[in-house]
Amino acid sequence: xxxxxxxxxxxxxxxxxxxxPRVGEAGIALALFVGxxxxxxxxxxxxxxxxxxxxxxKAAEDYFGWFREWAAAWGRGDLGAPFSRAVIDRYWSYxxxxxxxxxxxxxLSWGVLKEQWGLFSLHxxxxxxxxxxxxxLSVAFTYLLAREFLRRSTSVVAALxxxxxxxxxxxxxxxxxxxxxxxxxxxxxxTYVRGRHSWRGALVVGIAFGLGAAIKHNVLIVxxxxxxxxxxxxxxRVRRDGAFLILPPVPLAFLSMAVLxxxxxxxxWPYLWPDIAARYGWYLGFHLNHEHYPILYFGELLTRxxxxxxxxxxxxxVTAPLALCVLMVLGTGMATYAGLRLTWRRxxxxxxxxxxxxxxxxxxxxxxGWGALLLLGNAAFPFALWIPDTTPIFGGTKxxxxxxxxxxxxxxxxxxxxxxxxxxxxxxAAAVPWARAWGLxxxxxxxxxxxxxxxxxxxxxxxxxxxxxxxxGAANVGFQRTFWGHEPRAVLPAINARTRxxxxxxxxxxxxxxxxxxxxxxxxxxxxxxxxxxxxxxxxSVQPQGEFKxxxxxxxxxxxxxxxxxxxxxxxxxxxxxxxxx
Amino acid sequence: MGKDARVAALLxxxxxxxxxxSWGRLAAYPxxxxxDGDYAAARAxxxxxxxxxxxxxWAVLPPWxxxxxxxxxxxRLISGDGLARRPLHRxxxxxxxxxxxxxxxxxxxxxxxxxxxERVEAGRLGVWRWDLGxxxxxxxxxxxxxxxxxxxVNAAGTLVECNQPARGGVSCAGRGGWQRVTRxxxxxxxxGDEALWAHPPPPGQAVEIAYDGVTLGPSIVVRAGHTRDxxxxxxxxxxxxxxxDGVEVGVVRRVxxxxxxPEEMDTRALAGAPHRVVFxxxxxxxxxxxxxxxxxxxxxxxxx
Numbered sequence: 091x092x093x094x095x096x097x098x099x100x101x102x103x104x105x106x107x108x109x110x111p112r113v114g115e116a117g118i119a120l121a122l123f124v125g126x127x128x129x130x131x132x133x134x135x136x137x138x139x140x141x142x143x144x145x146x147x148k149a150a151e152d153y154f155g156w157f158r159e160w161a162a163a164w165g166r167g168d169l170g171a172p173f174s175r176a177v178i179d180r181y182w183s184y185x186x187x188x189x190x191x192x193x194x195x196x197x198l199s200w201g202v203l204k205e206q207w208g209l210f211s212l213h214x215x216x217x218x219x220x221x222x223x224x225x226x227l228s229v230a231f232t233y234l235l236a237r238e239f240l241r242r243s244t245s246v247v248a249a250l251x252x253x254x255x256x257x258x259x260x261x262x263x264x265x266x267x268x269x270x271x272x273x274x275x276x277x278x279x280x281t282y283v284r285g286r287h288s289w290r291g292a293l294v295v296g297i298a299f300g301l302g303a304a305i306k307h308n309v310l311i312v313x314x315x316x317x318x319x320x321x322x323x324x325x326x327r328v329r330r331d332g333a334f335l336i337l338p339p340v341p342l343a344f345l346s347m348a349v350l351x352x353x354x355x356x357x358x359w360p361y362l363w364p365d366i367a368a369r370y371g372w373y374l375g376f377h378l379n380h381e382h383y384p385i386l387y388f389g390e391l392l393t394r395x396x397x398x399x400x401x402x403x404x405x406x407x408v409t410a411p412l413a414l415c416v417l418m419v420l421g422t423g424m425a426t427y428a429g430l431r432l433t434w435r436r437x438x439x440x441x442x443x444x445x446x447x448x449x450x451x452x453x454x455x456x457x458x459g460w461g462a463l464l465l466l467g468n469a470a471f472p473f474a475l476w477i478p479d480t481t482p483i484f485g486g487t488k489x490x491x492x493x494x495x496x497x498x499x500x501x502x503x504x505x506x507x508x509x510x511x512x513x514x515x516x517x518x519a520a521a522v523p524w525a526r527a528w529g530l531x532x533x534x535x536x537x538x539x540x541x542x543x544x545x546x547x548x549x550x551x552x553x554x555x556x557x558x559x560x561x562x563g564a565a566n567v568g569f570q571r572t573f574w575g576h577e578p579r580a581v582l583p584a585i586n587a588r589t590r591x592x593x594x595x596x597x598x599x600x601x602x603x604x605x606x607x608x609x610x611x612x613x614x615x616x617x618x619x620x621x622x623x624x625x626x627x628x629x630x631s632v633q634p635q636g637e638f639k640x641x642x643x644x645x646x647x648x649x650x651x652x653x654x655x656x657x658x659x660x661x662x663x664x665x666x667x668x669x670x671x672x
Numbered sequence: 673m674g675k676d677a678r679v680a681a682l683l684x685x686x687x688x689x690x691x692x693x694s695w696g697r698l699a700a701y702p703x704x705x706x707x708d709g710d711y712a713a714a715r716a717x718x719x720x721x722x723x724x725x726x727x728x729x730w731a732v733l734p735p736w737x738x739x740x741x742x743x744x745x746x747x748r749l750i751s752g753d754g755l756a757r758r759p760l761h762r763x764x765x766x767x768x769x770x771x772x773x774x775x776x777x778x779x780x781x782x783x784x785x786x787x788x789x790e791r792v793e794a795g796r797l798g799v800w801r802w803d804l805g806x807x808x809x810x811x812x813x814x815x816x817x818x819x820x821x822x823x824x825v826n827a828a829g830t831l832v833e834c835n836q837p838a839r840g841g842v843s844c845a846g847r848g849g850w851q852r853v854t855r856x857x858x859x860x861x862x863x864g865d866e867a868l869w870a871h872p873p874p875p876g877q878a879v880e881i882a883y884d885g886v887t888l889g890p891s892i893v894v895r896a897g898h899t900r901d902x903x904x905x906x907x908x909x910x911x912x913x914x915x916x917d918g919v920e921v922g923v924v925r926r927v928x929x930x931x932x933x934p935e936e937m938d939t940r941a942l943a944g945a946p947h948r949v950v951f952x953x954x955x956x957x958x959x960x961x962x963x964x965x966x967x968x969x970x971x972x973x974x975x976x
Contacts, residue, residue, distance in 0.1 A: 413687065511684075560701050640901070648839075652745040652746075654745065656742065657742045662737060662739055
């Protein structure tokens with residue numbers, strides 16, 4: 091018995107994609123890149139500064155100082171000065187728990203585009219600008235990776251599904267690493283698909299791996315995932331020749347990732363240069379022993395490991411748009427079946443077959459199971475990191491967000507497979523013009539995410555989906571409403587207007603460096619100070635939920651009031667209270 | 673049914689259900705969100721009813737909502753957490769500002785108190801009123817903490833007189849800032865409630881809060897428990913003994929748990945005459961034992 095199906099009809103044939111000119115793809119990818127970067131940039135100024143951004147603004151400015159010093163030293167002919175330990179430590183020591191590619195780009199954007207060329211009015215927007223570009227890249231790379239396996243319009247749907255995810259869209263605005271590393275992970279897999287066997291392609295894979303690691307450590311595991319994929323999808327070609335095992339050609343990409351990756355990583359981070367082993371060891375140790383960030387989950391404040399094992403699945407199921415969730419599950423199921431079937435057939439010495447109407451056959455002739463396993467593996471490992479009981483409690487959905495582009499491709503694949511099957515099965519379905527049916531199905535799937543994003547913007551981190559009843563339903567169930575201290579931006583004008591002269595603000599979860607940036611961008615009055623306590627403040631801006639609720643109680647008790655002057659909310663769910671001292 | 677049809681059905685049925693559910697919810701959801709003006713309208717309803725902060729109270733459901741606090745927080749409010757099991761002797765009338773999505777919180781309240789005597793719509797809000805027949809409080813230990821004598825004792829007698837003024841009460845000289853008895857809002861419930869902070873001292877010692885000349889009624893109501901932080905980090909049980917004229921009339925035991933539970937102690941035999949009432953709080957493991965309680969003596973009458 092076989093489940094193999096006949097080749098798919100022309101409309102869905104993956105071969106059709108192979109015939110398409112790459113220039114057309116580049117145009118679409120470019121349009122997605124520019125469109126996304128513009129959309130994110132134009133919607134960014136209402137998004138407040140997150141805690142991490144405060145640290146990265148400061149780090150970026152420090153790092154830009156090194157570039158300035160470098161230019162000055164070389165200008166006076168002192169070629170070695172910028173590379174002395176003293177100079178490196180002066181500029182690169184701050185925030186050395188993360189590699190510096192994005193922070194250096196934030197700094198260069200600020201130093202060149204804002205300070206030298208005056209292209210931006212706000213310092214913060216200049217720092218964030220590279221993140222907008224990375225957001226555009228993440229969408230373009232999702233399209234291009236999908237395009238390796240699927241036809242053009244399905245690939246566009248995959249890219250738009252990624253862009254439509256409210257949490258992802260919100261993260262795209264930030265001068266942080268989470269969306270950039272999604273772009274890097276997707277790019278790395280794309281380069282692997284395209285160039286794993288050629289020297290030139292393999293070089294790009296190695297560089298992509300190094301640059302990805304230079305953004306954030308999420309991609310460090312990807313080579314292992316690719317190796318497992320290779321063993322499952324191609325490893326069965328191992329043959330015995332007498333006493334020797336004859337291996338199938340191991341993709342050059344692995345050699346490149348092993349050699350070029352570390353070199354690129356090392357080259358990008360001056361802080362490591364004076365003492366590579368000790369400083370790299372510290373960096374790894376920091377992330378292996380990460381502190382815990384409390385998070386509310388079904389009314390329980392998780393403060394220490396182990397996470398509930400369902401945590402990542404539940405949080406995805408209540409934050410990703412529902413139709414996308416369903417398609418992710420269906421696509422994952424299809425990929426599991428196609429992938430394991432390929433592995434089984436390969437190891438049984440049988441030829442690969444096609445089990446879906448819409449194939450994931452690559453341009454290089456790899457069968458559907460090959461692409462399915464590849465996408466599945468890269469979608470699965472960010473979730474798998476939450477299996478060990480020792481994984482630190484840091485609950486944001488961003489921590490497994492790099493799985494989403496791959497899941498969106500699988501979702502788009504499942505959507506097209508469903509429609510193609512219906513078209514083949516039912517005459518009435520076949521009578522509906524394909525473009526109209528596909529367009530309607532795509533719109534029904536993609537639009538809810540955009541609507542949800544538009545409704546909650548600029549508080550996308552507080553977005554929950556239809557399944558749980560959006561933000562209000564999530565508050566009732568007891569999920570985290572917000573974190574990262576980004577909420578006050580909308581009420582800064584009111585704070586400026588009412589706070590007494592030279593009064594200080596108690597900023598809750600919003601940190602000192604964020605306060606500095608608000609003042610620097612003239613969003614907060616310059617005479618206003620920063621107070622660590624409610625008692626010394628003239629105004630308090632605190633998040634009345636999760637681990638910050640104590641600060642709200644401090645306000646109530648210190649100032650004997652149960653009447654905040656403003657409540658920042660999403661759909662009535664409070665994210666922030668602003669109270670002025672009596 | 674052919675294979676294509678089976679597979680199509682397998683894929684399309686959940687997808688069609690998701691689309692229908694998703695778009696239906698997206699369309700209906702805006703109706704669940706109150707407008708700013710609704711809260712002003714709710715306040716007007718409460719004020720028209722002759723709300724008196726000395727004997728009435730209001731709460732909002734769901735209890736996490738704070739927009740009503742912004743509009744009405746100057747009126748006497750009580751936490752919406754656990755409203756259905758909270759003793760209500762202190763109040764003549766209870767007003768509840770009911771937001772959309774409050775059903776899970778509202779149903780147990782209605783089950784306990786019955787239907788409200790009045791329900792008024794204020795935009796997307798409802799203002800529900802229950803007449804409780806109160807107040808029926810003979811002595812409010814929480815509200816009158818300033819009249820109490822507080823001290824740390826051990827088997828040998830008094831160790832420290834706690835008479836240093838602190839916001840909402842007193843602290844104990846020479847002890848950490850946590851060793852105090854203060855009336856304040858605390859996270860003894862999910863969204864906070866007003867109670868007396870009374871962290872137990874080290875083992876072998878107890879904090880005593882003594883009230884003289886208390887006229888008792890048929891019972892003393894005590895709500896007691898740990899803050900969320902205490903529930904997470906403490907390890908020792910707290911014992912709160914209630915002594916009337918030196919005789920124990922009840923003891924509340926609380927292992928670290930996030931649950932501010934009420935209990936009622938029978939004082940019918942002592943009703944009508946003035947007494948000395950002492951709350952004695954102790955533990956065998958004091959570290960992180962962030963403990964609080966709320967107490968009053970019930971006056972004669974029916975219990976709401």
